[in-house]
Amino acid sequence: MPAEIEVAKVQGSFVFDTENKQYIDFIMGWCVGNFGWGNPALTEKAKQFNGPDYVYPGYAYPPWDELAGLLASIAPGKLKTCFRATGGSEAVDIALQAAMVHTGRQKFVSLEGSYHGNTIGALSVGSSEYREACRNLLARCYKIKPPLGATSLDRVEKLLQREDVAAFIMEPISINLGVLIPERQFMTGLAKLCKKYGTLLIMDEVATGFGRTGTLFACEQFNLEPDILCMAKAITGGLGGMGAAIMTPAIARSMEDRGNFYSTYGWHPRSVNVAIATVQYLIENQIRLLDNVAAMSGYFDERLAHMAFKETPELRIAGLAIGVDVHDKAYASRVQAKCRRAGLLLTAEGSTLLILPALDIDQRIAGQGLDILESCV
Numbered sequence: 533m534p535a536e537i538e539v540a541k542v543q544g545s546f547v548f549d550t551e552n553k554q555y556i557d558f559i560m561g562w563c564v565g566n567f568g569w570g571n572p573a574l575t576e577k578a579k580q581f582n583g584p585d586y587v588y589p590g591y592a593y594p595p596w597d598e599l600a601g602l603l604a605s606i607a608p609g610k611l612k613t614c615f616r617a618t619g620g621s622e623a624v625d626i627a628l629q630a631a632m633v634h635t636g637r638q639k640f641v642s643l644e645g646s647y648h649g650n651t652i653g654a655l656s657v658g659s660s661e662y663r664e665a666c667r668n669l670l671a672r673c674y675k676i677k678p679p680l681g682a683t684s685l686d687r688v689e690k691l692l693q694r695e696d697v698a699a700f701i702m703e704p705i706s707i708n709l710g711v712l713i714p715e716r717q718f719m720t721g722l723a724k725l726c727k728k729y730g731t732l733l734i735m736d737e738v739a740t741g742f743g744r745t746g747t748l749f750a751c752e753q754f755n756l757e758p759d760i761l762c763m764a765k766a767i768t769g770g771l772g773g774m775g776a777a778i779m780t781p782a783i784a785r786s787m788e789d790r791g792n793f794y795s796t797y798g799w800h801p802r803s804v805n806v807a808i809a810t811v812q813y814l815i816e817n818q819i820r821l822l823d824n825v826a827a828m829s830g831y832f833d834e835r836l837a838h839m840a841f842k843e844t845p846e847l848r849i850a851g852l853a854i855g856v857d858v859h860d861k862a863y864a865s866r867v868q869a870k871c872r873r874a875g876l877l878l879t880a881e882g883s884t885l886l887i888l889p890a891l892d893i894d895q896r897i898a899g900q901g902l903d904i905l906e907s908c909v
């Protein structure tokens with residue numbers, strides 16, 4: 533794929549290319565830069581780092597405990613123990629392994645068309661399309677086809693009642709499926725069925741985590757208490773590579789007893805330093821940030837609803853995860869390219885335009901970006 537732009541710098545909600553052309557960023561690294569690029573609270577902390585170059589994973593390192601404690605303090609339910617990963621795919625793989633080790637089962641259920649990362653494990657629970665190119669993915673991962681309403685629960689129950697499914701994995705609000713928002717009844721029913729048949733519930737919050745959908749984690753919106761939750765992306769605001777699988781103490785014990793896990797660069801000291809700063813920033817600014825997400829979400833909704841797309845789009849909006857399904861893949865891709873030329877970055881996933889702005893974007897910049905979009909539809 534040819535690169536669309538050659539990046540020289542990023543600042544706030546802007547990307548600048550090597551010819552100093554400015555773009556409004558409605559992608560933010562796909563849910564990485566939730567707190568704006570160059571956020572001083574994070575960049576200053578990164579500059580001041582004077583910790584060790586590296587810590588061998590077999591040693592103790594107090595900032596690991598500090599970060600794990602902070603994550604446990606904001607994670608939903610009884611999630612208390614973190615496994616240290618380098619990114620989202622590795623966090624998902626840890627979650628899959630922990631589920632197999634803890635339950636003694638080998639099968640999974642996930643959503644058709646989903647994306648959970650690029651390792652063989654993560655691809656195995658992703659879209660069936662990946663299987664066409666790579667047949668040796670994990671033998672058994674059953675798929676549930678959206679939409680996710682109460683009627684899909686029958687199929688879920690049929691799969692789980694065999695009592696051989698280790699875990700059900702999904703994004704609670706699937707950004708990768710164009711901001712697919714499940715019905716509340718589906719999520720409550722799913723949690724009940726998982727409990728009934730001894731299947732673990734893994735929530736992949738790699739993209740949705742850290743405020744993106746209007747709550748710290750999207751599963752809070754369904755009062756869900758997952759058994760394992762995967763995080764990455766915005767965990768460092770972009771200043772370091774990191775992932776984490778946080779789980780209940782009982783599952784973590786199974787993993788420690790019978791699992792196999794070692795990550796050389798998982799939670800590198802430099803990444804941990806900025807992740808601590810990021811989570812502290814999020815906790816301290818939670819009310820302001822989430823209020824802004826709610827206000828801007830309404831503003832995007834209002835503006836998008838009045839835009840003259842080729843056909844009336846379906847708007848799927850959860851906080852600042854915004855999917856605009858224009859019902860035509862080629863049209864979506866044309867609009868995206870036109871926006872880029874006009875100085876606005878957004879992505880097109882199939883027939884859906886995805887808008888994922890910084891959580892602290894102000895109405896002036898959001899408005900300028902939307903003006904560009906309006907002139908391109």
Ligand SMILES: Cc1ncc(COP(=O)(O)O)c(C=O)c1O
Pocket residue numbers: 562619620621622624647648649650703708736737738739764765775
């Ligand atoms: C929901 C979800 N899970 C997992 C991943 C994989 O994360 P990473 O690219 O950090 O390996 C992604 C990446 O886009 C994602 O969106």
